[in-house]
Amino acid sequence: MSSDSSVIKEVPFGRPMIGESEKAAVMQAMSSPQLVHGPRIHEFEDAFAAMLGPDAYATSVSSCTAGLHLSYLHLGVGPGDEVIVPAQTHAATAHAVEVTGARPVFVDCDESGNIDVTQIAGHVTDRTKAICVVHYPGLPVVMDVVSAVASQKGLAVVEDCALAIGASLDGVSCGLLGDLGSFSFYPVKHMTTGEGGMVVSRDPDVIASIASLKAFGYDRSAAARTIPGIYDIARLGINYRMSEMAAAIGMVQLGRINGFDSRRKANAKVLREGLAGIEGVRLLPDGDARRRHANYCLVAVLEPNLVQHRNSIILHMKEMGVGTSVYYPVPLPLSAYYRGRYSPDPDAFPNAKLISEGSIALPIGPHLSSEDMAIVAESMSIAVKEVQ
Numbered sequence: 001m002s003s004d005s006s007v008i009k010e011v012p013f014g015r016p017m018i019g020e021s022e023k024a025a026v027m028q029a030m031s032s033p034q035l036v037h038g039p040r041i042h043e044f045e046d047a048f049a050a051m052l053g054p055d056a057y058a059t060s061v062s063s064c065t066a067g068l069h070l071s072y073l074h075l076g077v078g079p080g081d082e083v084i085v086p087a088q089t090h091a092a093t094a095h096a097v098e099v100t101g102a103r104p105v106f107v108d109c110d111e112s113g114n115i116d117v118t119q120i121a122g123h124v125t126d127r128t129k130a131i132c133v134v135h136y137p138g139l140p141v142v143m144d145v146v147s148a149v150a151s152q153k154g155l156a157v158v159e160d161c162a163l164a165i166g167a168s169l170d171g172v173s174c175g176l177l178g179d180l181g182s183f184s185f186y187p188v189k190h191m192t193t194g195e196g197g198m199v200v201s202r203d204p205d206v207i208a209s210i211a212s213l214k215a216f217g218y219d220r221s222a223a224a225r226t227i228p229g230i231y232d233i234a235r236l237g238i239n240y241r242m243s244e245m246a247a248a249i250g251m252v253q254l255g256r257i258n259g260f261d262s263r264r265k266a267n268a269k270v271l272r273e274g275l276a277g278i279e280g281v282r283l284l285p286d287g288d289a290r291r292r293h294a295n296y297c298l299v300a301v302l303e304p305n306l307v308q309h310r311n312s313i314i315l316h317m318k319e320m321g322v323g324t325s326v327y328y329p330v331p332l333p334l335s336a337y338y339r340g341r342y343s344p345d346p347d348a349f350p351n352a353k354l355i356s357e358g359s360i361a362l363p364i365g366p367h368l369s370s371e372d373m374a375i376v377a378e379s380m381s382i383a384v385k386e387v388q
């Protein structure tokens, strides 16, 4: 590694945007008699749904992973069933299927990094119950083919929206494009509640079902609740609830989300321009007339001849104070767990391999400024040139 690189300023990949208002809101929630089941949860759920659109319903959960798991429980997915999922994604996308006893069936991505929709129909069998899409890394999947296959074959569509707050297709928010959508409030995602998530749908009955599944399957009808402490258990459920403290943070974060979104958008624009001249690097596509990008991060993919140097470029950028990440470091079907479980063809996911082995996720979060973007672009340019 070169020694000419001195750290001028640290540019971390992500940082939770917690301020005094979030802290005050948590203190207030902690002083209330209800730490769960309180008013903040419903306020947060209603506000989140309203942000997505007038026809949205939402129920809070303890994480996006919990939300995906509940989605499959709601759909009755279990042993013997299959769910189509993208290969280029977070472990949670497939694990949420796998823990139900069903089998995730992996489909490669296209050049954008999103699931290759042209390959979906070819993976549908008579065991398929649902198709899961991930809007990676904030770019909406063009749903036309997905929706057509789903309605032809009678399949549910589940959206993993962990990277998609602010993303929309033809003006419809991600999360409302299929039957159920799950969002993440993990600390460095678009907004945070510490840990947390939200399941959304256009169908209020679906959300009522998820709300019961996340709370032990209690019968929450009025008749069952007239006498304190007396209730019935209507179905099998689990505890994936969000606390009042988390919802209190979420309400404050929702008030700031437009500001976060503008900052991400502006950063992405500046960084795209800053990286335009770097040889050997292509950027995953921006949004377009149909697709509004949520700009979770900016993924730079190295040309094949530079892929062997990816990790040293990352380390060199780190030396220069620039934090990066890799989304995601292995095509999920080729991870140790899924390899051991299903022995997939190692050559079946060429596009996911190009991204997982040859990409660097660059920071554009709301904790960063345009000046920071210049530092990111400069450090990448130096690090890439050094290996050429």
Ligand SMILES: *Cc1c(COP(=O)(O)O)cnc(C)c1O
Pocket (backbone or CB within 6 Å): 063, 064, 065, 066, 089, 090, 092, 093, 134, 160, 162, 163, 183, 184, 185, 186, 196, 197
């Ligand atoms: C982060 C992430 C998840 C998991 O979200 P949690 O809230 O941490 O459970 C799921 N899917 C994708 C695509 C993610 O990036």
